[in-house]
Amino acid sequence: MELSKIEPFLEGKTILITGATGFLAKLVVEKILRVQPNVKRLFLLLRASDTKSARKRFNDEIMQAELFNVLREKIGANNLNSLVEEKVFPIAGDISIEDFGIENSEMKDDMLKEIDIIIHSAATTRFDERYDIAMNINVLGASNVLKFAKRCANVKILVHVSTAYVCGEREGDIVEKSFNFGDSNIDIDVERKVIEDKLKELEAQSLTSKEVTMAMRDLGHQRATLHGWPNTYSFTKAMGEMMLGHLKENLQLVIVRPTIITSTYKEPFPGWIEGVKTLDTFILVYGKGISNVFLADPNTKPDLIPGDMVVNSILAAIVAHGNNKSYQNHFIYHISSSKINPLKSGDAKLFMFHYFTKNPWIGKNGNKIKVKEITFLSSMDSFQAHISRYYWPLLKVLQLANVLTWYYLIDGTYTNLKRKIDMDIRLSKLYKPYLIFHGRFDDSNTERLRMTMKECKMDDVLKFDPSCINWEDYFMNIHIPGVVKRLA
Numbered sequence: 001m002e003l004s005k006i007e008p009f010l011e012g013k014t015i016l017i018t019g020a021t022g023f024l025a026k027l028v029v030e031k032i033l034r035v036q037p038n039v040k041r042l043f044l045l046l047r048a049s050d051t052k053s054a055r056k057r058f059n060d061e062i063m064q065a066e067l068f069n070v071l072r073e074k075i076g077a078n079n080l081n082s083l084v085e086e087k088v089f090p091i092a093g094d095i096s097i098e099d100f101g102i103e104n105s106e107m108k109d110d111m112l113k114e115i116d117i118i119i120h121s122a123a124t125t126r127f128d129e130r131y132d133i134a135m136n137i138n139v140l141g142a143s144n145v146l147k148f149a150k151r152c153a154n155v156k157i158l159v160h161v162s163t164a165y166v167c168g169e170r171e172g173d174i175v176e177k178s179f180n181f182g183d184s185n186i187d188i189d190v191e192r193k194v195i196e197d198k199l200k201e202l203e204a205q206s207l208t209s210k211e212v213t214m215a216m217r218d219l220g221h222q223r224a225t226l227h228g229w230p231n232t233y234s235f236t237k238a239m240g241e242m243m244l245g246h247l248k249e250n251l252q253l254v255i256v257r258p259t260i261i262t263s264t265y266k267e268p269f270p271g272w273i274e275g276v277k278t279l280d281t282f283i284l285v286y287g288k289g290i291s292n293v294f295l296a297d298p299n300t301k302p303d304l305i306p307g308d309m310v311v312n313s314i315l316a317a318i319v320a321h322g323n324n325k326s327y328q329n330h331f332i333y334h335i336s337s338s339k340i341n342p343l344k345s346g347d348a349k350l351f352m353f354h355y356f357t358k359n360p361w362i363g364k365n366g367n368k369i370k371v372k373e374i375t376f377l378s379s380m381d382s383f384q385a386h387i388s389r390y391y392w393p394l395l396k397v398l399q400l401a402n403v404l405t406w407y408y409l410i411d412g413t414y415t416n417l418k419r420k421i422d423m424d425i426r427l428s429k430l431y432k433p434y435l436i437f438h439g440r441f442d443d444s445n446t447e448r449l450r451m452t453m454k455e456c457k458m459d460d461v462l463k464f465d466p467s468c469i470n471w472e473d474y475f476m477n478i479h480i481p482g483v484v485k486r487l488a
Helices: 002-010 023-035 051-063 066-075 077-087 105-114 131-151 188-204 209-227 232-247 278-287 307-323 345-358 380-390 392-404 411-435 444-455 471-487
Strands: 014-018 041-046 088-092 117-120 157-161 171-174 253-258 260-262 293-295 304-306 332-335 375-377 438-441
Touching (some): 002 307, 023 041, 023 066, 023 077, 023 307, 041 051, 051 088, 066 077, 077 088, 088 105, 117 131, 131 157, 131 188, 131 209, 131 232, 157 307, 188 209, 209 232, 253 307, 278 345, 278 471, 293 380, 304 307, 307 332, 307 444, 332 444, 345 375, 345 471, 375 380, 380 411
Parallel strands (some): 014 117, 041 088, 117 157, 171 438, 253 332, 260 304
16 A cells, blocks of 8 residues: 555665755664665765775665664565665765765666765754864755756755754744845855854964864854854754755755654554654753753743654655646755644653653662652753752862862762763753743644545555644664663
C-alpha cells in the first residue's frame, strides 16, 4: 500500500541529500529506501577525504545505525545491501566549497544531468559555534547548494531545512514569511570582512587554537545580538535563508522550519534519536541528579516536533510542489506543535519527575538516584540570585577548607560543585531563547500541506500532524526512554 501511493513522486527520481550523516538526513534516507526503493539514485553528500572514505563513513555511521533495523528485518540484510549498492552513492564533499569540492568530474557531470530533487540538511547546529565556521556552513554553504542546484539540468525543487527560530526572540504569532535583506541592515559581505579582520588580529597575537576558538565564538554571539538574534546558530541560519531568497530566481525553493526536534514518534519505530538535542540536555542532567533547578518559564509552551514528522513534511512538500503549480508561492513551512497541540512547560517538568521517580537512574556506584521535584526560575536574574544564595557561599566554604587542608580532603567536592555551577550557568545562557520563548508558530501553510496529503490519500504514508500526540504518553513511553537508552 505504501509503495503504490508514494510511487508518483519518487519513482525513478535522483535525489541529492546534503549533511547525510545528520539525524534528519538519516531519517530521510531510511524513509525513502523503506517506502520507495524504486528511486533511481540517492547521492549522499558527506565530509570525507575521498570516495572510499565516504563509502566507509556511510557504512559505519549510517547503515550500521539502529535506525535501519526495521528495513533490514523487512527485506532481509542481503537485499538491503544489494539495494544500497545499486541505489546509494556516497559523495565526498564539503558544502562550504563551490561545487562541494567534488574531484570526480564524471560523477559530478552525472549529478548535474540527473538530479531531480535536492534536500539540503547540512548545517552546524551548535548554538555558540565559531562565527567563521557557522558563516561558511550555514550561509555560504546554502549559497553553494543553490548555485549547484541552478546548474542541474533537471532539478525540480530544492528543499532547504532551516529552523523556526530564525525569527529570533519574538512574542505572539509568528507567521510563515520569508526573510529579505531589505528587511534588515545585514550585509553578508560586511560580516565576512568582520570575520576576516578578526582572524588576522588573532593570528597576530600568537594565541592557542583554543583561545582563537573562544574568541571566534564570542564574535559570533556579538554579531548576532547586534543584529537582533540570540545566538550564532539562528543568526547564520537566517542569513542563509536571506541568501537563498535573494539568489533563487526561478528555482522552486521550499524552506522547512522545524521547531525543537525530538525523537521519532512512530517511524521507523518510536523513540529513535541520535545526538543530544536541546531538550535532552536537561533530561540527562535531571535524571542523573546533577540539577533540578532550571531556567524556564512555567507559563511558556515549548514547541517540540518529532523527527519523523519533520521528514514526512519534507517529502510532502516535494509531492505538493512537484505536482501543483498553485504551491509555488507557499514555500515556507513551520513544522511545529505550539498552535494545534501546545505543551505546557509545567506539564513537561511533571512528566520528567514522574518518569525518573518510577525509573530511577542507576549511578556509577550502583545506587539509584533519587530525583527532587523540578524548580523553574523564569528569568536570568532569578536564576543568578538562586546560584548566589545557595551555591556560591558553599563553594567559598569548600575553597577555604581546601586551602586549610592543603587540598587533601575535599578538593573533589569543590571541583564537582564548581563544575556543576559553571554548567548550570552555561546551559541557562545557551538555551534561554528556547526556554523562555513567548512566541507561537503559525502553521497555516503546513496545515494546507496536510490537507493536500489527505486529499491525495497519502496522509497515512506521510504523517506530520502533531495534534495526534498525547504528550504525557510521548514523554513517559517514547522520548525519555529513548534518550536514556540511546544518549546516556
